Each structure stands twice: as C-alpha cells, then as structure tokens.
Amino acid sequence: xxxxxICGFGGQGILLAGEILGAAAMIEGKYSSEIxxxxxxxxxxxxxxxxxxxxKKIGFPVIDECDILIAMSQQAFNANIxxxxxxxxxxxxxDLVKTPENLKxxxxxxxxxxxxxxxxxxxVANMIILGYLxxxxxxxxxxxxxxxxxxxxxxxxxxxxxxxxxxxxLASEKEI
Amino acid sequence: MGEKYFIQxxxxxxxxxxxxxxxxxxxxPITPASEIGERLSELLPAVGGKFIQMEDEIASINAVIGASxxxxxxxxxxSGPGFSLMQEGIGxxxxxxxxxxxxVVQRVGPATGQASKGAQGNxxxxxxxxxxxYSAIVLAPNSVQEMFDLTIKAFNYAEEYRTxxxxxxxxxxxxxxxxxxxxxxxxxxxxxxxxxxxxxFFDSKDPLKAPPMPRLGIGLNVLVTxxxxxxxxxxxxxxxxxxxxxxxxxxxxxEGNAKKxxxxxxxxxxxxxxxxISYGCSSRSAYGAIExxxxxxxxxxxxxxxxxxxxxxxxxxELSSKVDTIIVPELSLGxxxxxxxxxxxxxxxxxxxxxxxxxxxxxxxxIVEIVxxx
Numbered sequence: 179x180x181x182x183x184i185c186g187f188g189g190q191g192i193l194l195a196g197e198i199l200g201a202a203a204m205i206e207g208k209y210s211s212e213i214x215x216x217x218x219x220x221x222x223x224x225x226x227x228x229x230x231x232x233x234k235k236i237g238f239p240v241i242d243e244c245d246i247l248i249a250m251s252q253q254a255f256n257a258n259i260x261x262x263x264x265x266x267x268x269x270x271x272x273d274l275v276k277t278p279e280n281l282k283x284x285x286x287x288x289x290x291x292x293x294x295x296x297x298x299x300x301x302v303a304n305m306i307i308l309g310y311l312x313x314x315x316x317x318x319x320x321x322x323x324x325x326x327x328x329x330x331x332x333x334x335x336x337x338x339x340x341x342x343x344x345x346x347x348l349a350s351e352k353e354i
Numbered sequence: 355m356g357e358k359y360f361i362q363x364x365x366x367x368x369x370x371x372x373x374x375x376x377x378x379x380x381x382x383p384i385t386p387a388s389e390i391g392e393r394l395s396e397l398l399p400a401v402g403g404k405f406i407q408m409e410d411e412i413a414s415i416n417a418v419i420g421a422s423x424x425x426x427x428x429x430x431x432x433s434g435p436g437f438s439l440m441q442e443g444i445g446x447x448x449x450x451x452x453x454x455x456x457x458v459v460q461r462v463g464p465a466t467g468q469a470s471k472g473a474q475g476n477x478x479x480x481x482x483x484x485x486x487x488y489s490a491i492v493l494a495p496n497s498v499q500e501m502f503d504l505t506i507k508a509f510n511y512a513e514e515y516r517t518x519x520x521x522x523x524x525x526x527x528x529x530x531x532x533x534x535x536x537x538x539x540x541x542x543x544x545x546x547x548x549x550x551x552x553x554x555f556f557d558s559k560d561p562l563k564a565p566p567m568p569r570l571g572i573g574l575n576v577l578v579t580x581x582x583x584x585x586x587x588x589x590x591x592x593x594x595x596x597x598x599x600x601x602x603x604x605x606x607x608x609e610g611n612a613k614k615x616x617x618x619x620x621x622x623x624x625x626x627x628x629x630x631i632s633y634g635c636s637s638r639s640a641y642g643a644i645e646x647x648x649x650x651x652x653x654x655x656x657x658x659x660x661x662x663x664x665x666x667x668x669x670x671x672e673l674s675s676k677v678d679t680i681i682v683p684e685l686s687l688g689x690x691x692x693x694x695x696x697x698x699x700x701x702x703x704x705x706x707x708x709x710x711x712x713x714x715x716x717x718x719x720x721i722v723e724i725v726x727x728x
Binding site for chain 1: 639
C-alpha cells in the first residue's frame with residue numbers, strides 16, 4: 179500500500195492531480211482512493227489531495243502518514259513535512275518550495291511551474307509532477323496516467339499529455 | 355464486468371438516480387451534499403427530467419412530493435440542517451404514501467455545526483425525525499460503490515413500498531473518490547399505478563404490499579391529505595378504527611418486510627470473542643482496526659449495517675450469540691449503540707466507542723486500543 183499526499187495552494191490543480199493518479203491506479207487494476215481537502219476560497223489557501231494505491235481493498239482511507247509527499251507551495255510543505263515517513267520520498271517544485279538541508283527522506287526537486295509556463299501553460303505544472311512521479315517511482319505507468327487524463331479532462335488534453343511526457347523525461351534525465 | 359469509473363460518492367449517487375429513473379430533483383444546495391444537485395442539473399435536462407433549485411429545503415421536499423404525485427420518480431438531497439427543515443414534509447410523505455428518495459449526507463451538528471465535516475448524528479433522526487407512528491427505510495452506504503448501488507435500491511424500495519426512503523450517507527462516503535463499477539444488469543422497479551377504481555388508493559388487501567398509486571392529472575378523483583383518511587383518501591379524523599387501520603398498515607408494510615429490506619455484511623470469524631457493529635464512515639475505521647488486529651493474530655467478527663431501519667435485530671442477535679464483547683464505534687455521542695444494547699443478548703458486553711469528531715473520523719487505532727484493554 180502506498181500513501182501519497184499532494185499539497186499546494188488552490189488553483190494549482192492539486193485535487194485534479196490526485197484524481198488522475200487514483201484513476202491511473204484503477205486503470206491498472208489496483209484499488210485506489212482519493213480524499214481532497216481545501217479552503218472555502220476559490221484560490222490561494224492550502225489544498226491537500228490524499229491518494230492511496232493498494233493491491234488490497236482499502237479499509238480506512240484517511241492518511242496519517244505518507245510514503246510520498248508532493249509539495250507545490252512552501253506553506254503546504256511546512257505544514258505537511260511531519261507526515262512523511264523517514265524512508266519516504268519528497269518531490270517539490272523547487273521555485274516554490276525551499277527544503278531544509280537535513281531531511282532524512284529522499285528529496286527530488288523539479289521546476290515544474292517554470293517549465294510548464296515556458297513550454298506549455300502554467301496550469302499543467304501538476305501533470306509535469308505526475309509524470310515525474312510515475313517515472314521515478316513506477317507506482318503507476320505513464321500510459322495509465324495518460325489514459326486517466328483522456329477519460330477525465332475535456333480541455334487542453336494535448337498540453338496535459340505533453341506535460342506528463344515532459345515530467346517523465348525530466349525524471350529519466352536526472353537518473354543520468 | 356461493467357464499466358469502471360474513478361468518481362466521487364456524490365456523483366455516483368447522482369448517476370445512479372438517473373439510472374433508477376429519477377426525473378425530478380428539487381433541493382437547496384448544502385455542503386456536503388451539493389455535488390449531487392450540481393451533477394443532476396446537467397444529467398436531468400439531458401433525459402427530459404427537471405432540476406429545480408428551490409428557495410429552501412421546506413419547498414424542496416414539497417416539490418418532490420408534488421412531482422411524485424404527478425408520476426415522476428423524485429429525489430432531494432440535503433444535510434442535517436436541511437433534513438431538520440424537511441421533517442414536516444417527510445411526515446406528510448409517509449402519511450400520504452408518497453414514493454421519494456431523500457439523500458442525507460450527515461455533517462457535524464447540532465444546527466449548522468461544521469459545514470464540510472462528517473458526523474453520524476442523524477441515526478435516530480433518520481427514523482423518528484417526524485412525529486407520529488410510522489416506519490422508515492434508511493440505507494447507509496460506506497463507499498462510492500454503495501453510493502451508487504444503494505441509491506438504486508432506495509428508488510426501488512420507494513416505488514415498491516410507496517414510501518419515502520432515506521439514503522443516510524456521510525461526508526466521507528459523499529466526498530471520497532473511489533472506483534465504481536457499474537453493474538451490467540441493474541434491476542429497476544416501477545410504480546404500481548392505479549388506472550381505475552378497482553383497488554383503493556390507500557388500502558391494500560395484502561398488508562405487506564403497497565396500494566396502487568394514482569397519477570394526478572389523468573382523470574381519477576383522488577384526495578391526498580396528511581390527515582387521517584380512509585381507503586379512498588377522504589379525511590376521517592374522528593374515527594379511531596380508521597386511524598388505527600391506516601397507521602398500523604403504514605407501519606407493517608415496512609416492518610413486515612424487514613427481512614427482505616435489511617442488508618448487512620456479517621463477517622463471523624470462528625473462534626473470535628470480540629465483535630464490532632458499525633455503519634457508514636465508522637465502518638471504514640472498523641475495517642482499518644480489524645486489519646491492524648489481524649496482523650497481530652487477533653480475529654474480530656464484524657457486522658456492518660447497510661440498512662439501518664428497519665433495524666436488523668436478528669443479525670445483532672446472531673453476532674451476540676457468537677462473541678463475548680461487541681464494540682460499537684460511531685461518530686456521535688452514542689445512538690447506534692442503544693439499538694445494539696436493545697437487540698443483543700444480555701450476556702454480551704457492549705462497549706460504546708463514541709466520538710465528537712469535530713471533523714475527525716474515528717481512527718482505527720482508537721478501536722485497537724479498546725480491544726487491547728479487554
């Protein structure tokens with residue numbers, strides 16, 4: 179069972195990223211769940227999306243600690259770093275989040291928002307991160323993420339799909 | 355295997371309603387039920403149905419009752435504050451035998467409480483929310499799949515027994531995204547419609563069956579009143595016999611079918627001395643606890659209620675006959691536990707795990723702690 183918390187601020191597509199990830203896992207025949215939480219405001223407050231992916235049926239779907247934390251804002255990172263397991267993985271948008279030096283977890287930094295702005299459009303930064311996550315951790319395949327996008331998104335499908343590829347490319351480049 | 359979707363519980367409910375034949379929805383938006391109406395505002399017009407956002411919940415339930423008498427399968431969706439406002443109309447619907455579905459997504463109360471936070475404080479309200487003697491069917495989903503399946507069931511029961519049916523969900527099951535598999539074959543029950551005067555509209559020779567329901571506007575003379583009425587709907591408010599007959603029938607057409615209506619998951623582990631009885635979001639806490647305990651070699655039996663009312667006494671008795679202790683976790687100060695205490699054998703020790711969550715669910719660890727202290 180893998181527990182993933184995606185966090186940032188409203189407007190970054192945090193909830194959508196969680197839904198796409200959960201749907202991709204389902205497409206692969208796994209059990210998955212997603213619970214989102216957000217402020218009453220349309221934009222700007224901290225948003226969380228908790229995803230569980232499992233080979234077994236999911237009993238209690240609420241996350242108290244996570245294996246993977248994805249943070250797209252400093253405020254959200256600061257509030258959620260304490261929930262990451264010591265052997266966990268952290269992925270941050272490095273232009274938006276400064277991480278402390280002494281973290282026990284593996285930290286991956288990626289300029290998702292900047293690259294999204296330069297190559298596509300700002301709002302697909304979430305998909306760059308998902309592509310990066312999938313390539314790095316193999317928790318779902320790139321193909322499943324794309325299928326999930328096609329089944330759920332009606333606008334800017336091409337940009338979202340390209341952003342997934344871009345994220346995957348960044349992840350494999352950093353391996354080298 | 356049917357199509358699979360990764361969707362939210364409230365959306366699953368809306369989709370199921372349309373598949374069940376719902377063609378009228380009237381509601382006032384309220385967290386955590388709003389997505390149901392939002393989705394139906396798209397789905398219903400596309401199938402020739404009507405979506406109306408009403409001025410409040412009192413108007414909503416009355417619009418639903420009117421639509422049902424006009425022949426439509428009708429639904430509303432609300433949360434605690436709206437459910438309280440609807441009680442007068444719901445009583446009228448029980449008394450006039452109006453099929454309709456009322457979705458209640460429980461949130462923290464009393465009053466407006468905490469808007470987007472889940473709770474289980476409406477267990478008794480769902481059964482005795484309105485005054486007088488009657489019986490109610492209340493279904494309690496605990497997953498996205500059941501938000502779908504039990505919405506279909508709610509419509510089927512409403513039509514079969516000519517009665518309001520309450521789908522008592524909670525914030526977790528309403529807002530969580532999970533896989534939904536739409537069954538390839540779905541059984542849909544249709545209303546028995548009165549087309550002439552051969553059978554009374556408000557009495558039935560078979561007390562286990564609902565009378566046929568006329569549809570207003572097709573030419574049959576019918577009086578629909580919330581006051582005591584005879585088999586043709588005429589007011590008869592000073593005749594004890596007529597009142598007795600009416601209310602007894604209303605009660606018995608549900609209670610007499612309890613064994614048919616009640617659904618539950620009863621997982622009895624041989625050799626287990628401890629049982630849990632739960633429903634809705636707290637059943638997910640129970641699953642979590644049972645998982646942790648089984649990793650430590652401790653077997654737990656579990657009764658998970660899908661139908662809350664009529665209350666399945668016999669299922670509680672069965673579990674009670676097999677275990678020494680029953681733990682009842684619920685996100686309230688103790689409602690379900692009273693029914694468990696009433697229905698179980700005296701020898702079984704009942705432990706009430708209550709929680710004023712304030713937005714937090716019962717953690718599996720809280721149940722595990724109780725088991726450890728036994």
